[in-house]
Amino acid sequence: MSYAQRGRLGRMLLYIPLVGLALIALFPLYWVFVTSLQLPSYQNEEMESPVSYVESVPPKLYPYGITEYWSQWDKKRDAEKLGDEQAASFHAEKMQEVVAKTFTTYSYLFKSTDVLKWLWNTTYIAILGTFGTVLFDTMAGYVLAKKQFPGRMLVFWLIIATMMIPDQVTLVPSFMIVRLLDLFDTHWAVILPGLAGAFGVFLMRQFMIAVPSELLEAAKIDGAGEWRTFRTIVIPMAAPAMAALGIFSFVGLWNSFLWPIIVINDSKMLTLTAGLKTLQDANLSSFKLLMTGAAVAAVPIMIYFLLFQRYFVKGLTVGGVKE
Amino acid sequence: MKTEMTAQEAGGRISSPASWLKTWKKIGPAYLFLLPKLLLFGLFTVLPVGWTFLLSFQEYEIFDSHWIGLRNYAEAFRNEIFTGALWNTFRYTIVTVPLSILTALIIASLVFPLGHRSQTFFRASFYLPVVTSTVIVAMVWRWIFNYRFGLLNHVVGIFGMQPVDWLGQTDLALWSLMLMNVLIPPGSGILLYLAAMGSVNPSLFEAARIDGASAFQIWRKITVPLLKPTTFYLLILSMIGAFQVFTEIVMMTGGGPGNATETVVHVIYKTGFRDFEYGMASAQSVILFIIIMFIAVFQYKMLGDEGVERHKKRRNK
Numbered sequence: 001m002s003y004a005q006r007g008r009l010g011r012m013l014l015y016i017p018l019v020g021l022a023l024i025a026l027f028p029l030y031w032v033f034v035t036s037l038q039l040p041s042y043q044n045e046e047m048e049s050p051v052s053y054v055e056s057v058p059p060k061l062y063p064y065g066i067t068e069y070w071s072q073w074d075k076k077r078d079a080e081k082l083g084d085e086q087a088a089s090f091h092a093e094k095m096q097e098v099v100a101k102t103f104t105t106y107s108y109l110f111k112s113t114d115v116l117k118w119l120w121n122t123t124y125i126a127i128l129g130t131f132g133t134v135l136f137d138t139m140a141g142y143v144l145a146k147k148q149f150p151g152r153m154l155v156f157w158l159i160i161a162t163m164m165i166p167d168q169v170t171l172v173p174s175f176m177i178v179r180l181l182d183l184f185d186t187h188w189a190v191i192l193p194g195l196a197g198a199f200g201v202f203l204m205r206q207f208m209i210a211v212p213s214e215l216l217e218a219a220k221i222d223g224a225g226e227w228r229t230f231r232t233i234v235i236p237m238a239a240p241a242m243a244a245l246g247i248f249s250f251v252g253l254w255n256s257f258l259w260p261i262i263v264i265n266d267s268k269m270l271t272l273t274a275g276l277k278t279l280q281d282a283n284l285s286s287f288k289l290l291m292t293g294a295a296v297a298a299v300p301i302m303i304y305f306l307l308f309q310r311y312f313v314k315g316l317t318v319g320g321v322k323e
Numbered sequence: 324m325k326t327e328m329t330a331q332e333a334g335g336r337i338s339s340p341a342s343w344l345k346t347w348k349k350i351g352p353a354y355l356f357l358l359p360k361l362l363l364f365g366l367f368t369v370l371p372v373g374w375t376f377l378l379s380f381q382e383y384e385i386f387d388s389h390w391i392g393l394r395n396y397a398e399a400f401r402n403e404i405f406t407g408a409l410w411n412t413f414r415y416t417i418v419t420v421p422l423s424i425l426t427a428l429i430i431a432s433l434v435f436p437l438g439h440r441s442q443t444f445f446r447a448s449f450y451l452p453v454v455t456s457t458v459i460v461a462m463v464w465r466w467i468f469n470y471r472f473g474l475l476n477h478v479v480g481i482f483g484m485q486p487v488d489w490l491g492q493t494d495l496a497l498w499s500l501m502l503m504n505v506l507i508p509p510g511s512g513i514l515l516y517l518a519a520m521g522s523v524n525p526s527l528f529e530a531a532r533i534d535g536a537s538a539f540q541i542w543r544k545i546t547v548p549l550l551k552p553t554t555f556y557l558l559i560l561s562m563i564g565a566f567q568v569f570t571e572i573v574m575m576t577g578g579g580p581g582n583a584t585e586t587v588v589h590v591i592y593k594t595g596f597r598d599f600e601y602g603m604a605s606a607q608s609v610i611l612f613i614i615i616m617f618i619a620v621f622q623y624k625m626l627g628d629e630g631v632e633r634h635k636k637r638r639n640k
Binding site for chain 1 (some may be wrong): 350367390433436466504511567569595605
């Protein structure tokens, strides 16, 4: 915008480094998907399992099945032209084989590991945790900003004081509390501590201060109860901040790693990130299998991001620049 | 508003049941709204923080814990793995944070002049790898670094060099992790910088251009100084983040080879949950906490009145 007069040439010049940088940025993700879809070349045909897959040297930069499929399709068309029914159906079969082989690691992963269970666990933990965080933090933030009551400043200062303390610092006692409450190896052990953070309350409180008190007074005069005022006035007013908080809570919960690997042991109970760790520990060098797991874990959050991209930008600035 | 409240509170202090009820009606709902958060916050944040400190002065056994004063701390600093981890984490932070922020600034400056659509596209490209879990990113990079099949050694081979054992060499492994960190785009930084650039008054640039300043001069003399608050904010946030580096270590090196890539949080994790030395792990946590607080206070000093003052002075010159 501000460089508009510099003309089109200047702008085109900006694209060259940017496209290069974007390629570097996106390449690892691309590589996950390419590898997961790569045509297997086995060390030993008898051991036809994705675990015995051997990486090709030099690495192929796109799923090689595309080339194979295309050449088979070509041959099939030639055979059809010549009227060779038998050859045509042979190549059609080959084409199907290529497709099947391309996705073989996926079917292996879904059949032989708990990945779908992990996906489900992560999804509902992230949804429940996000919902709880947004609701409780909004309630608390509202009260801290708009109500007077004994102990208000104490709570506020506790929140400020603990905001800078990273979760890693309190790992051991948090684990002991989880043990004491008999929550080890349950999803509550992941969800409940996730609802305890200070940042969300702080964010909501800062946001609520800007909500005009007259509106709340008016609602009270109209005879609305506390909960109703909260639902019909506070929540709509706070929606942008709630959206920001929700967006980031969800990603945070989805990607959280250190805590789940500590409090969950049972493979069926794991979250995706923790599950990927066990997958890697068990198959250290089957990169194709690992990349397939990574792809399964990456797709949902990528879709989530692309859907809510706008809110990410807003959310970051609500939480960041305003401070 | 405030005076009205004190009147109410004063009314509550006359201890007749009716006025108690009145006070409760006034403030009771506030407590109810606060209750769920307060319970969780108390149980999983305040209590563990306090407990960490207590544990750090104890030799912890399930039925027989006893106080040992500062011995855990003394031992932590005598433990070469922990001090090595401190040093590694420090180096990691010092190298990666400035580079990431510089990358963010450069990329944001390149993206900012573009049209709306291109901006959206590049923002997404640079943020997508950040949304994706570090676990996944670490898994790919473990392969990219792989000695036999890895992409990086293939690239190195094209230039006629011998393959490198990126993660397997004691003197190289940490640098490989730093390289990886620098090549992952600093998505949040880019987004924050873009937002900050958007809030700068365009007439500032206009005036500079009329005065005959070149694009680079404008960037150097106007854009970068105006972005200073964002830069400081990012600096502190990234430093705190880098000091907690953990996932990459677990997924890629496990702290090895030897202890070459051991970091503070990884040592805490191992001490606490592999060796079950809760007291020692807590002492190490408190040390981490003090370092992070130090960074935070430093931020406050720089960003607080003093920093603003200094900033103003420079502008007046």
